[in-house]
Amino acid sequence: xxxxxxxxxxxxxxxxxxxxxxxxxxxxxxxxxxxxxxxxxxxxxxxxxxxxxxxxxxxxxxxxxxxxxxxxxxxxxxxxxxxxxxxxxxxxxxxxxxxxxxxxxxxxxxxxxxxxxxxxxxxxxxxxxxxxxxxxxxxxxxxxxxxxxxx
Numbered sequence: 001x002x003x004x005x006x007x008x009x010x011x012x013x014x015x016x017x018x019x020x021x022x023x024x025x026x027x028x029x030x031x032x033x034x035x036x037x038x039x040x041x042x043x044x045x046x047x048x049x050x051x052x053x054x055x056x057x058x059x060x061x062x063x064x065x066x067x068x069x070x071x072x073x074x075x076x077x078x079x080x081x082x083x084x085x086x087x088x089x090x091x092x093x094x095x096x097x098x099x100x101x102x103x104x105x106x107x108x109x110x111x112x113x114x115x116x117x118x119x120x121x122x123x124x125x126x127x128x129x130x131x132x133x134x135x136x137x138x139x140x141x142x143x144x145x146x147x148x149x150x151x
Contacts, residue, residue, distance in 0.1 A: 020072055023146070027139035028069045028093065031100060034133025035062040041129050061096055068092045093140060101137040104130045 039058045072089045076082040107130055110120030121130050 021143060021147075023139060023143045025073070027097075027136050027143055028065070028072075030132055030136030030139060031065055031093075031097060032062065032069070032136075034100065034129055034131075034136055035065060037129040037132055041125055061099065065093065065096050068096070090144075094144065097137040097140040100133045101141075104134040104137070 035058075039062060042058060043055055068089050072086065072093065076086065107120045107126070110117060111122045111126065112120070114120065115122055121127055
């Protein structure tokens, strides 16, 4: 005969949480959407020699942002190491947001002041990519300001 043992599983309370605000998630999603749209809209044909390099320069920030966002959304505890890691992940997203904002401003400037180059914001599809990426960057900077102000 097999003896049955009753084990009660008590609900565990853990301090694991994501500690990421909704605005931060929205900012990351906008940055990802903008980077993804830029990848699809401005990709170069690989037939030219520098096409692969340009494609990588468009694709690597999106991969880095995806990795940072996944790590930032992972639940963690309130230990000092986890807090320092989250700070580093937020710095990484901030760097990508700064790069995105600068690139958006440069693309707007090129479209306005040198439209004959064929580079920059010239059509609605170009504006949409810039609005998504730039809006995500502005929203991320806003969350940084709000977090700093709340602390």
